[in-house]
Amino acid sequence: MSWIHSVFFLFLVFRWCIAGESSAEVTDDGAPMEISDREALYSTIQGFVGDSWNGSDLYPEPCGWTPIQGVSCDLFDALWYVTELTLGLVHENSLSCAASLEIKPQLFKLKHLKSLSFVNCFTSSLTIPKGDWTSLGNSLESLEFRSNPGLIGELPETFGSLTNLKSLVVLENGFNGKLPMSLCNLSSLKRLVLAGNLFTGTIPDCFNGFKDLLILDLSRNSFSGTLPSTIGEMVSLLKLDLSNNQLEGKLPQGIGFLKNLTLLDVRNNKISGGFSQNVEKIRSLTDLVLSGNPMDIDDMMGIKWESMGNLVVLDLSKMGLRGDIPYGLTKLKRLRFLGLNDNELTGTVPSKELETLPCLGALYIHGNNLTGELRFSTKFYEKMGTRFKASKNPNLCQYDMVSESSNYVPPLGLKPCKMKKTEGDLVIMQTFRNLKKEESSSSSMSLMVTRHVLSNGLMWDLLLGLSLIVLLI
Numbered sequence: 001m002s003w004i005h006s007v008f009f010l011f012l013v014f015r016w017c018i019a020g021e022s023s024a025e026v027t028d029d030g031a032p033m034e035i036s037d038r039e040a041l042y043s044t045i046q047g048f049v050g051d052s053w054n055g056s057d058l059y060p061e062p063c064g065w066t067p068i069q070g071v072s073c074d075l076f077d078a079l080w081y082v083t084e085l086t087l088g089l090v091h092e093n094s095l096s097c098a099a100s101l102e103i104k105p106q107l108f109k110l111k112h113l114k115s116l117s118f119v120n121c122f123t124s125s126l127t128i129p130k131g132d133w134t135s136l137g138n139s140l141e142s143l144e145f146r147s148n149p150g151l152i153g154e155l156p157e158t159f160g161s162l163t164n165l166k167s168l169v170v171l172e173n174g175f176n177g178k179l180p181m182s183l184c185n186l187s188s189l190k191r192l193v194l195a196g197n198l199f200t201g202t203i204p205d206c207f208n209g210f211k212d213l214l215i216l217d218l219s220r221n222s223f224s225g226t227l228p229s230t231i232g233e234m235v236s237l238l239k240l241d242l243s244n245n246q247l248e249g250k251l252p253q254g255i256g257f258l259k260n261l262t263l264l265d266v267r268n269n270k271i272s273g274g275f276s277q278n279v280e281k282i283r284s285l286t287d288l289v290l291s292g293n294p295m296d297i298d299d300m301m302g303i304k305w306e307s308m309g310n311l312v313v314l315d316l317s318k319m320g321l322r323g324d325i326p327y328g329l330t331k332l333k334r335l336r337f338l339g340l341n342d343n344e345l346t347g348t349v350p351s352k353e354l355e356t357l358p359c360l361g362a363l364y365i366h367g368n369n370l371t372g373e374l375r376f377s378t379k380f381y382e383k384m385g386t387r388f389k390a391s392k393n394p395n396l397c398q399y400d401m402v403s404e405s406s407n408y409v410p411p412l413g414l415k416p417c418k419m420k421k422t423e424g425d426l427v428i429m430q431t432f433r434n435l436k437k438e439e440s441s442s443s444s445m446s447l448m449v450t451r452h453v454l455s456n457g458l459m460w461d462l463l464l465g466l467s468l469i470v471l472l473i
Contacts, residue, residue, distance in 0.1 A: 033063045033073075033080040040109040041071070041082050047104035048087050048097045048121065069094040074112070081112035088119035097121040108132040115142040122150035122173075134161040144169040151175060160185040172196035179204055193217040195241070200224070203247075208233040217241040219265070224248070227271075232257045239263040243289065250274030256281035267315065268292035276302040286310050291317040291339060306331040315339040317364065322346070325365075330354055337362045341389065348372035349396070355380045362387035366413070371395040373417050382407040390414055 041062060042055050055062070063073035063080035070086035089096050101122070108131055116136075128151060140162050145151060151173040159168075160182020168189060176198035184206035186192075190213060199221040205228035207213075213234045223245040231240075232254020240258070243265045251266075251274035261282050267289045273296040279288065280303050288311060300321060305311075305328030312334050321343040329338065330353035338360065345368040354363065355376055366389040374390060378401050381388065390396060391413025398414040 032078070033061050037081050037110060037112075038062070040106040041085075043104050043106035044085070044110070045087075045095060047102045047107075049095050049101075050098045053095070070117075072115075076112055082110050083112055084115040085110070085113060086115075086117040086119065088117075088121035090117075090119050097123075099124055101126075103129055103131065105131065108135045111135070112139055114139055116140060117142070117144040117146070118148055119144070120147045122148035124150045125152050125174075126150050127153035128156055130156045130158045133158040137161045137163055139164065141165060142167040142169075144171075145173050145175075146171045148173045153177065155180055155183075157182050159183065162186065163188065165189055167191040169193040170197060175199065177201075181206070184209070187211070189213050191215045194221065195219045197221055202226075203228055205230050207231050210234050212236055215239045218245070219243040221245055226250075227252050227255075229254060231255060234258065235260070237261055241265045242269065243267040245269055247271060251278050253278060255279075258282055260284055263287040265289040266293065270294060272296055273299045275299055280304050280307050283308065284310060286334075287313040289313065289315040291315045291319060293319055295319045295321070297322050301326065303328075305329050308332065309334065311335055312359075313337045316343070318342045320344060324348075325350060325370075327353075330357070333358060335360055339364045340368070341365060342367035344368065345370055349374060349390075351375035364389050365393070366390055367392045369393065369395070372397075374398045374411070374414070378405070378408055381409060381411065385409050 038061065045055075045068075046053055061080075062068055062071050063082070069091040070084075070088075071082060072084035073080045074083045075081075086094070087097060088094065097120075101124075107116075113136060133156065141164055143159075143162065143165060144167070146169065149172075153175065154177035155170065155175060157180045160180060162168075163185055165186050166188060168183075168186065169191065171193055172195070174197065178201035179194070179199060181204055184204055187209040189210060192210075192213060193215065195217045196219070199218075201223065202225035203218065203223055207228060208230040211234070214236055216234065216237060217239070219241045220243070223242075224247065226249035227242070227247060229252045231252055235257070237258050238260055240261060240263065244267065246269065247266070248270040250272060253274070255264075255274075256278035259282065262284055264279070264282070264285060265287065268291070271290075271293045275290070275295065276299045279285070285308060288308075297320065300316070300319065301323055303326070305326055307328075309332060311332050314329070314332070314335060314337065317339040318341070321340070323345065324347035325340065325345055327350065329335075330350055335357055336359045338354075339362075341364040345365075347370065349365065349370055349372065351374055354360065361384070363384060364387075370390075370393040372395075374396065376388075381401070382405050385407065386409055388409075388411060390398075390411050393414075396414060397417035398411055399417050401408075401410065
């Protein structure tokens with residue numbers, strides 16, 4: 001009877017093989033790939049690279065051991081499915097997108113797709129079809145459009161159905177128009193980047209549900225109006241970049257409740273106040289960029305900077321600031337970048353105090369009405385190099401300094417300081433240069449003597465060259 005069992009066993013194996021061929025493709029590691037998923041993948045790729053591509057040169061299949069850069073798979077119920085798809089020239093051997101392409105409906109049949117990215121792919125004008133994005137709502141966690149100048153039009157309203165998204169990146173494309181209100185449904189987001197497009201209108205006031213959002217970047221668009229009041233309810237937010245828009249009004253009071261915020265960048269908008277009551281409450285800030293906003297002077301000068309000890313980058317340039325340089329800035333021991341340029345600041349520069357900041361590597365105070373003398377050391381200038389600018393301050397001067405270091409870069413655009421004395425006084429300022437002593441039969445030393453003679457209220461500068469030759473025996 002053993003031969004009967006053997007025949008029956010072979011029959012079962014043969015039947016399983018026949019059935020398997022109709023629904024799955026066996027890959028190199030023995031696990032089958034779901035046929036419909038493979039067909040959807042191939043059709044999707046053909047839509048971007050052209051119908052001439054059919055995957056015939058692939059061995060064994062995209063999910064067993066894939067030679068296609070940008071395609072990743074995972075096992076579900078013992079079958080391989082596509083989980084990640086990146087289209088565009090990300091790697092040298094990535095599939096390049098054709099000049100004329102389309103997003104085929106088969107894309108939405110990849111039912112286990114978790115990550116979808118389009119990088120430098122759309123160069124000719126194309127509007128994203130609404131499509132059946134809802135079919136990816138339960139699986140898709142990351143959706144990215146990066147550097148696609150050909151993508152135009154508004155974001156599809158159906159993006160709001162992708163409620164499982166953790167990351168939505170729409171960076172440097174040609175999208176325009178207002179943001180769809182359906183984006184308010186994406187409350188699971190941890191990263192929302194819509195920078196570098198042509199979006200207009202107001203920012204939706206629906207951030208009260210975004211409790212897990214870590215990064216919000218809406219920079220380099222044309223958003224207008226005031227900031228939404230609910231922006232302060234994103235309690236997990238680490239980075240907020242709203243720079244280079246047309247936002248106006250005051251910062252909402254709730255922004256002071258963002259206790260985890262490390263970066264706040266609102267440069268080049270029309271925001272006029274709300275800083276002293278809010279910004280100094282955010283002790284976690286390391287990067288604060290406020291430049292290019294017409295701030296209320298009393299509001300800005302009232303900030304207690306010494307309470308923001310974690311600041312590393314502080315840019316207050318082009319804000320119309322007046323008065324003295326705030327002394328509290330000299331207490332920021334972690335500060336590396338300080339921009340105060342192109343304001344209307346007056347008074348003297350706290351040189352010694354600023355020089356003692358151990359991490360300071362860039363200081364810009366040019367374009368103000370600062371007065372007096374700069375008292376920084378040559379060592380400070382050697383450290384700063386070209387990252388120090390103090391020009392365009394008509395009443396600010398700098399004493400000549402001598403340094404043998406090749407790293408020394410004297411500040412440009414500053415007039416030399418003159419010594420002021422009463423009439424009849426004689427001032428002699430001696431500067432020794434190129435002092436050399438040779439232990440040989442002779443040595444020479446040159447001495448430059450400058451005499452400032454005051455007579456009848458006029459100053460005459462006389463430069464005398466005195467050469468002393470000392471003969472050594």
